[in-house]
Amino acid sequence: MDNRQEMARAAAEAAARQSYGKLVAYLAARMRDVAGAEDALADAFAAALERWPKSGVPEKPEAWLLAVARRRDVDAVRRRLTGEAARDHLQLIAEEAEARMTNEDLPDERLRLMFACAHPAIEPSVRAPLILQTVLGFDAATIASAFLISPATMGQRLVRAKNRIREAGIPFRVPERAELGERLGAVLEAIYATFAEGWSDPAGTETRRRNLASEGIWLGRLVASLIPDEPETLGLLALMLFAEARRAARRNPEGDFVPLAEQDTALWDDALIDEAEALLRHAAAREIIGRYQLEAAVQSAHTARRRSGSTDWAAIRQLYDALMAIAGSPVVAINRAVAIAEAEGAAEGLAALDAIGDDKRLAEYQPYWAARAELSARLGRTAEAAEAYDRAIGLERDPALRGFLQSERAKLVRN
Amino acid sequence: MRYMLLIYNDEAAMANAPRDKTEQVLAAYGAYTEALKKSGAYLAGERLRPTQAATSIRLADGKTNVLDGPYADTKEQLAGFYMIEATDIDTAMEWGARCPAASTGTVEVRPIWEMTDYLS
Numbered sequence: 001m002d003n004r005q006e007m008a009r010a011a012a013e014a015a016a017r018q019s020y021g022k023l024v025a026y027l028a029a030r031m032r033d034v035a036g037a038e039d040a041l042a043d044a045f046a047a048a049l050e051r052w053p054k055s056g057v058p059e060k061p062e063a064w065l066l067a068v069a070r071r072r073d074v075d076a077v078r079r080r081l082t083g084e085a086a087r088d089h090l091q092l093i094a095e096e097a098e099a100r101m102t103n104e105d106l107p108d109e110r111l112r113l114m115f116a117c118a119h120p121a122i123e124p125s126v127r128a129p130l131i132l133q134t135v136l137g138f139d140a141a142t143i144a145s146a147f148l149i150s151p152a153t154m155g156q157r158l159v160r161a162k163n164r165i166r167e168a169g170i171p172f173r174v175p176e177r178a179e180l181g182e183r184l185g186a187v188l189e190a191i192y193a194t195f196a197e198g199w200s201d202p203a204g205t206e207t208r209r210r211n212l213a214s215e216g217i218w219l220g221r222l223v224a225s226l227i228p229d230e231p232e233t234l235g236l237l238a239l240m241l242f243a244e245a246r247r248a249a250r251r252n253p254e255g256d257f258v259p260l261a262e263q264d265t266a267l268w269d270d271a272l273i274d275e276a277e278a279l280l281r282h283a284a285a286r287e288i289i290g291r292y293q294l295e296a297a298v299q300s301a302h303t304a305r306r307r308s309g310s311t312d313w314a315a316i317r318q319l320y321d322a323l324m325a326i327a328g329s330p331v332v333a334i335n336r337a338v339a340i341a342e343a344e345g346a347a348e349g350l351a352a353l354d355a356i357g358d359d360k361r362l363a364e365y366q367p368y369w370a371a372r373a374e375l376s377a378r379l380g381r382t383a384e385a386a387e388a389y390d391r392a393i394g395l396e397r398d399p400a401l402r403g404f405l406q407s408e409r410a411k412l413v414r415n
Numbered sequence: 416m417r418y419m420l421l422i423y424n425d426e427a428a429m430a431n432a433p434r435d436k437t438e439q440v441l442a443a444y445g446a447y448t449e450a451l452k453k454s455g456a457y458l459a460g461e462r463l464r465p466t467q468a469a470t471s472i473r474l475a476d477g478k479t480n481v482l483d484g485p486y487a488d489t490k491e492q493l494a495g496f497y498m499i500e501a502t503d504i505d506t507a508m509e510w511g512a513r514c515p516a517a518s519t520g521t522v523e524v525r526p527i528w529e530m531t532d533y534l535s
Contacts, residue, residue, distance in 0.1 A: 121504055168526055169416045171503035 008052030011061055012045055019062045020137040025113035027069055029172035034116070034134055035162040037069075044069035110135050111226045112172040114219075117161075118186035119170045126157045128190040128197075133158055136215055147197060174227075184227070188236050188292065191219045195240045213247075216240060224279070231283035235293030238279040242299035245272035257404035265306035273303050291327040294319055298335075313342035330359050334367050337375075346378040366395040370405060377412055385412055417458065417527035418499050418507040423491040424520035426465045443515040451499060456510060460497035491520050498527075 020041075027037035044065045058064040117130040129147060132138045144154035164170065175183045198213025220237040227233050249267035252258055280296050298319045305311050320336035333356045341349020353372055362368040373388035389409035396402040432440070444462075451457035466485040473480045485492060497514070501507040504524070511522040 119504075121508070167528075169418075169501075169503045169507070171505055175505075 004056075005053040008057055009049060011052060011057040012048045014061075021110050021113070021135040022108060023062065023066055023069070024134050024137070025109040025172075026066065026107065028116070028134070029109045029112050030070070032169070032172065033162075033166040034113075035159070035166065038134070038162075040069040041065065108226075109172065110222060111174055114187050114190075114223070115174055115183060116165055116170050116172045118183065118190050119165075120183070120186065121168055121170055122161055122164060123157075124186070124189075126161045127186060128193040129154060130158060130161050131187075131190050131219070132194060132212075132215065135219065180230070184230060184232065187223065188232060191216055191223065192236060192240070192292075194219065195243075199243060213240075213244065217244060229286070231286040231288050232290040232292050234279045234283035235290055235296050238276040238283065239292050239296040239299060241272045241276035241279070242296060242303060245269040245276065245303070251400060255400060257398075257400040259404070260302060261311075265303075268303065268306055270306075273306070276300070289322070289326070291323065294323045294326070298323075311342070313339055317343045330356065330361050330365060330368070333359075334362075334365075334371050338371055341375050341378075346375045350375045350379065364395060366392050366401075369395065373405075374408070377408075382412055385409075416501060416503065416507075417529070418501050418504075418510075419525045419527060420497040420499060420507070420511050420514060421493060421523040421525060422495045422497075422514065422516040422520065423489075423523065424494040424516055425490065426492045426494060428519075429494070430465065440515060440519075447514060448497075450513070451497065451510065456499045456501060456506075458498040458500055460495070462495040463493060465494075466492045494520075 023041055024034070024037050027040060028034045031037055031040075047068050048061070048065060052058070113134055114131055117134060118127045122130065129143045132143050133140070140155040140158055141151040143158075144151040147154065174180075195213050195216025198211065198216060217237070217240050220233075220240050224233045224237045245268050246260075246263060248269070249263035249265070250258055258264075276296065277300060280293065280300055283293050283296075298316055301312055301316045301319065317336065317339040320332060320339050323332045324336060334353070337349050337352035337356070340352045350372070353368070353375065356362065369388045369392035373385045373392055376382075376385035376388060386409060389405055389412065393402055393405045393409065396405060429437075429440075448457065448460060451460070469485040471482040471484060471486045473482070494516070497510075499507065499510055501510065504526070507524050507526075511517060511524045514522045516522050
């Protein structure tokens with residue numbers, strides 16, 4: 001009996017892991033209600049844990065779960081019947097449905113669910129968390145810790161967003177061509193935000209965050225496989241793979257930060273880089289340039305060092321020029337200034353930083369001050385460099401990166 | 416689903432607009448209403464008199480307080496509404512964006528809370 005219970009639990013958990021998102025998506029698209037779909041599914045899992053140890057694990061666990069979950073919503077029978085009678089009834093329904101249904105019949109509606117979560121009527125900051133919860137089944141506490149806000153606040157935001165999907169009548173569909181651009185942008189942005197949250201823990205010491213990076217890539221693969229003719233879906237996947245390929249090289253064995261220029265290219269993952277290159281070529285063949293393709297191209301130029309031994313900074317600068325034109329932001333402007341410094345000289349780079357210096361957002365942006373500090377130091381402007389390093393150190397939250405900045409500042413004083 | 420499109424406009428600007436401009440706006444609303452009707456989405460729609468004609472009522476301690484004016488003193492005022500039938504928020508938003516008020520003020524799209532929803 002114990003053994004059977006164990007098996008049933010393991011089967012239910014396996015079904016949950018493998019197909020949670022698919023089941024939620026399938027139900028939510030039909031009920032037009034994410035919270036309702038999650039509740040129904042939670043009940044179905046509870047019923048499975050109770051039922052399967054006695055009756056054995058059904059041949060198609062997903063179909064069984066779905067049948068029970070659907071019935072819960074569609075039929076009021078469950079509310080009228082209680083106890084043993086209800087369970088028998090559910091069992092019958094499930095077996096009947098299972099007989100009719102194969103796993104191939106379960107259409108993959110996760111993309112539709114993602115478009116609902118990233119709908120313009122949903123607040124942008126909650127879109128990525130919502131996708132994590134509904135498509136991947138993360139609980140609010142896990143998501144909250146990854147996005148560095150309190151679990152209670154995250155829980156409230158998620159509940160509010162799900163209510164909004166139901167009450168406002170947000171559709172579960174992949175938008176048509178005409179509006180796909182903007183909507184797809186929101187989905188890709190949410191996926192990238194997921195990846196970036198995981199990426200910000202480079203050592204992978206925080207397991208939850210590392211998971212976020214791989215979940216982001218997983219979602220990216222899903223979207224790229226379902227909408228392969230939109231080159232930006234391939235561009236985003238390539239961008240994430242390029243970054244992921246360098247993970248092992250971002251810290252030395254002591255856990256200290258290693259800047260890109262000093263990374264040991266032998267530690268880069270060649271298979272991931274090759275896959276990213278192939279994706280990028282595939283995307284470029286469609287000749288519709290976009291933000292993610294350009295960012296991936298920058299990464300491609302950086303990783304070229306593993307073969308050539310040097311970095312083509314003039315090419316990187318051109319890519320940033322193009323990025324500024326189609327998706328300009330302070331972050332892009334700083335990276336462009338760094339590329340200018342490498343290609344033309346520190347003075348030119350610093351001048352490019354000066355040109356964006358009156359953007360108020362930069363006052364609290366660590367990379368801006370770190371870039372200023374490094375370029376000032378190269379020009380021998382020690383006092384300015386020290387002040388900029390202090391700003392950067394004070395703004396950094398990652399201890400390894402903070403340590404790196406502090407050691408750079410220390411070198412400055414010695415000179 | 417049924418949706419209410421609430422139209423908010425700067426009514427002073429509307430009142431001060433030259434006559435030809437006003438006629439142009441009215442014609443635009445006429446065409447919009449006609450398009451709604453032709454598509455089958457139209458359920459109802461009316462224009463409201465300016466807030467100077469508004470009266471707000473509140474009952475407190477058994478006494479009726481009557482306020483000469485609108486409930487909220489805002490930069491843009493509720494000026495009218497449409498009630499439409501739409502399959503989802505996307506369709507409702509499309510109609511909201513087509514409304515002439517979307518380019519002069521704001522159109523708020525609100526789903527109707529159907530009795531069947533809150534009693535179930």
